[in-house]
Amino acid sequence: MEEQQSLLEFMLQQRGKLLDQTIAHIGLTFTSLLIAVVIGLPLGIFIARRKKAATVVLNIAGILQTIPSIALLGFMIPLLGIGPLPAITALFLYALLPIIRNTYTGINEVDANVLEAAAAMGFSKWQILTKVELPLAFPVILAGIRTATVINVGVATLAAYIAAGGLGEFIFGGISLNNTNMILAGAIPAALLAILFDFLLSRVQKINLKKIRVAVALMPFIILLLSSFYAIPSFEKNKLLAGFTPEFMGREDGYLGLKSVYKLNIRNVVISDAVMYKAAYEKKLDIISGYSTAGRLKAFDLVTLYDDKKIFPPYYAAPLIRNDVLQKYPEVKDVLNMLSGKINDSIMTELNYKVDYLKQSPETVAKDFLTKNNLYRQPRNGNKGTIRFGSKIFGEQYILINMYSMLIEGYTDLKVDTKTGLGGTKICFDAMTNDQIDMYPEYTGTGLLAILNASAKTLDHLKQNEDSVYNYVSDQFKKKYKLTWLKPIGYNNAYALMMRRQQSNELNVHSITDLTNYVNENQK
Amino acid sequence: MIEARNISKKFKQQTAVDAISFTVNESENFVLLGTSGCGKTTTLKMINRLIEPTDGEIFINQKNIRDENAETLRRSIGYALQNTGLFPHYTVAENIAVVPKLFKWSKEKIRSRVEELMSKLHLSKEYYNTYPNELSGGQQQRVGLARALAADAAILLMDEPFGALDPITRTHVRNDFKNLEEFKKKTIVLVTHDVQEAFDLADRICLMDKGKIIQVGTPATLLFKPANEFVQQFFNEQRLQLEYKSVTLKMIWNFLNDGVDDKSLLKEITSGKNIWQVLENFSLNDEAMLVRNNGVTKKINYASLMKAFNDYKRAN
Ligand SMILES: Nc1ncnc2c1ncn2[C@@H]1O[C@H](COP(=O)(O)OP(=O)(O)OP(=O)(O)O)[C@@H](O)[C@H]1O
Numbered sequence A: 001m002e003e004q005q006s007l008l009e010f011m012l013q014q015r016g017k018l019l020d021q022t023i024a025h026i027g028l029t030f031t032s033l034l035i036a037v038v039i040g041l042p043l044g045i046f047i048a049r050r051k052k053a054a055t056v057v058l059n060i061a062g063i064l065q066t067i068p069s070i071a072l073l074g075f076m077i078p079l080l081g082i083g084p085l086p087a088i089t090a091l092f093l094y095a096l097l098p099i100i101r102n103t104y105t106g107i108n109e110v111d112a113n114v115l116e117a118a119a120a121m122g123f124s125k126w127q128i129l130t131k132v133e134l135p136l137a138f139p140v141i142l143a144g145i146r147t148a149t150v151i152n153v154g155v156a157t158l159a160a161y162i163a164a165g166g167l168g169e170f171i172f173g174g175i176s177l178n179n180t181n182m183i184l185a186g187a188i189p190a191a192l193l194a195i196l197f198d199f200l201l202s203r204v205q206k207i208n209l210k211k212i213r214v215a216v217a218l219m220p221f222i223i224l225l226l227s228s229f230y231a232i233p234s235f236e237k238n239k240l241l242a243g244f245t246p247e248f249m250g251r252e253d254g255y256l257g258l259k260s261v262y263k264l265n266i267r268n269v270v271i272s273d274a275v276m277y278k279a280a281y282e283k284k285l286d287i288i289s290g291y292s293t294a295g296r297l298k299a300f301d302l303v304t305l306y307d308d309k310k311i312f313p314p315y316y317a318a319p320l321i322r323n324d325v326l327q328k329y330p331e332v333k334d335v336l337n338m339l340s341g342k343i344n345d346s347i348m349t350e351l352n353y354k355v356d357y358l359k360q361s362p363e364t365v366a367k368d369f370l371t372k373n374n375l376y377r378q379p380r381n382g383n384k385g386t387i388r389f390g391s392k393i394f395g396e397q398y399i400l401i402n403m404y405s406m407l408i409e410g411y412t413d414l415k416v417d418t419k420t421g422l423g424g425t426k427i428c429f430d431a432m433t434n435d436q437i438d439m440y441p442e443y444t445g446t447g448l449l450a451i452l453n454a455s456a457k458t459l460d461h462l463k464q465n466e467d468s469v470y471n472y473v474s475d476q477f478k479k480k481y482k483l484t485w486l487k488p489i490g491y492n493n494a495y496a497l498m499m500r501r502q503q504s505n506e507l508n509v510h511s512i513t514d515l516t517n518y519v520n521e522n523q524k
Numbered sequence B: 001m002i003e004a005r006n007i008s009k010k011f012k013q014q015t016a017v018d019a020i021s022f023t024v025n026e027s028e029n030f031v032l033l034g035t036s037g038c039g040k041t042t043t044l045k046m047i048n049r050l051i052e053p054t055d056g057e058i059f060i061n062q063k064n065i066r067d068e069n070a071e072t073l074r075r076s077i078g079y080a081l082q083n084t085g086l087f088p089h090y091t092v093a094e095n096i097a098v099v100p101k102l103f104k105w106s107k108e109k110i111r112s113r114v115e116e117l118m119s120k121l122h123l124s125k126e127y128y129n130t131y132p133n134e135l136s137g138g139q140q141q142r143v144g145l146a147r148a149l150a151a152d153a154a155i156l157l158m159d160e161p162f163g164a165l166d167p168i169t170r171t172h173v174r175n176d177f178k179n180l181e182e183f184k185k186k187t188i189v190l191v192t193h194d195v196q197e198a199f200d201l202a203d204r205i206c207l208m209d210k211g212k213i214i215q216v217g218t219p220a221t222l223l224f225k226p227a228n229e230f231v232q233q234f235f236n237e238q239r240l241q242l243e244y245k246s247v248t249l250k251m252i253w254n255f256l257n258d259g260v261d262d263k264s265l266l267k268e269i270t271s272g273k274n275i276w277q278v279l280e281n282f283s284l285n286d287e288a289m290l291v292r293n294n295g296v297t298k299k300i301n302y303a304s305l306m307k308a309f310n311d312y313k314r315a316n
């Protein structure tokens, strides 16, 4: 009950955003649907008359449909950038197949005798189409529109990844922040929209023959009305535009802190980190919220802005390990600490660059690094026991886990069993506490904020100092979870605001305070 | 008047209609008869350009139909088909009103015309706003006929209009149709493969086989003066009944002899009746009857009728 109440509270508190997102969601869904109807309907009519073209068109539309939505959105970025345009285009492509196919089927299913009679009565081709074929195919076409609508309501949640808004902002923000209320505040309205539109359209589908003609006439207006919900946000050229991940948007050590501590008020859109760097590089965005050691920082020639008021807590990576494992295999501790002090920010950025951008395998990158630092040893193939390593689902963690495995197998008689790709923090941490893995690399800031949920008072007390944060989480984890933080590796993968190096120089913006000043002076 | 000159229709694999010519006179009932696939429907559809001939020309009232706009042409020709082809999303009234609407008649005119046709075709008024799928097959067929007649076109094309009905309903609908004044007034080209129906409705029958016309003539001509073996064979199965149906009293007038003076008490019939109808009368009641032809009367009974009929056949 308490859960539900707090969800309601959350929704009430965020009602402004919720309304905006819902409206954007409906707008995205129906704008794309409208275009799909405008293009798909004539195309369906056309191929109903040309059987040869039909196979080709239906196959193409079918293939479009099978492209995973995230991938399709990804393809859109180089072509159309970010924002509503690529999102609507992708949604439109998804909506196309059901509409074309059902128009085609619906028209083909019209009784040949009826068509012959219509021609024999002296109907023109146009009259046959509008007075006979379309009305009779209407229920089938509507079924297609219905399918397309439901697909679009679902896929439109992904629009949040490319800065087009919609309920996905809450959903993905909630997932990243491990905030169930936020996920539900996005997911429930999205599901309700799907159910509502499906229901309404099913009612339209069931109307009797007499009203079909009225319905046929009304449909375009209704869709048009619903699409107009979406006032496309203006992307003015000469104002700085920021793109923040859904996670960043909801964090005190993120956008909220930027607003309260720096008084930064910058135009912004929500976007996924998967496409964010590229969008910045392609000048679709000017400021992004990235990770300071991201490989793409180097690949896209971006620079981080100095966090002069220290709102971003340190994210020092260190192996997090179960106490009982340390007791059982004490030799593990020193081996895992071997990496400490060997990797600083720029080295990590370089390593990430090799994996994320040059597409080298994490294993190769790990081995090369260890060899270069004279740490690599052939595996001993011992059989003293097995130790289980886990990792989150991104490149940096894969690199680390490969290094640790090589070290353990080279310096001890233990075998390593790796479980990579365990999603986010929550999954890794739960796997640890449930004794499914023994170690994974974690970040101090994550431990502090996402796992310990440190209070504002604590945060204030720690002052974002790297040592005090490390000591605090180290302490707390030992007490609460019987887990040990080994030595930090040495690099800080904290949040950072980034911009293109060239623009940073041109505008002379190198710190977040610079940015605030620039925005205040130039963008009134 | 419809005149087809050497029309052919070739589909990819085969020749459906092979250089045929025929003329249909004003207000004549012209029946295209033949086995399945012999090209009847194709021939019919060429008349309203639902199918364009590969070769040859068709004239309606001396005007080449190719020179006319196809839609205008079709609006001026009524069309009824076997599976009715009624618009399922139109009410009975709307279905009937299709062509008048194309002609932009006034609402009142359309309404009164629809009501008139519904009553003529024995469709109860309560069906005015029903949809075709709520009607029986026979009723649907009547709506189809009403639609074909609605704009009062001078020409009516019918493709097995009674073909989908059960024998009893078929006879009913056919008889009601036959009794319409339109049936007598209009130039009708009707397709059927039902020989009885052809004899029942035709002024002249056009017998087709494999895309060619084998013989054109009145029912009696086809029966008694078959052009070849095929025509003879075609009617063999039901020959006797067909003969009775195709021969009228008028045709055997000269073979009837008149022997009785007192005719006043006898039931009188017209010479337009065919032998079949007279026999039906005799089967109810064996009394002699009086035939009137051009003011002259003759008395017949079963025996004298049969004798005259046989004499007529021998003479032909
Ligand atoms: N659109 C078409 N394409 C190809 N062949 C056709 C087409 N329409 C008719 N045919 C062929 O032409 C021939 C004559 O067809 P048509 O429909 O005129 O026959 P029909 O005399 O009306 O037969 P039925 O009594 O069975 O209706 C048939 O062999 C048929 O298969």
Ligand SMILES: [Mg+2]
Pocket: B040, B041, B042, B159, B191
């Ligand atoms: Mg036919």
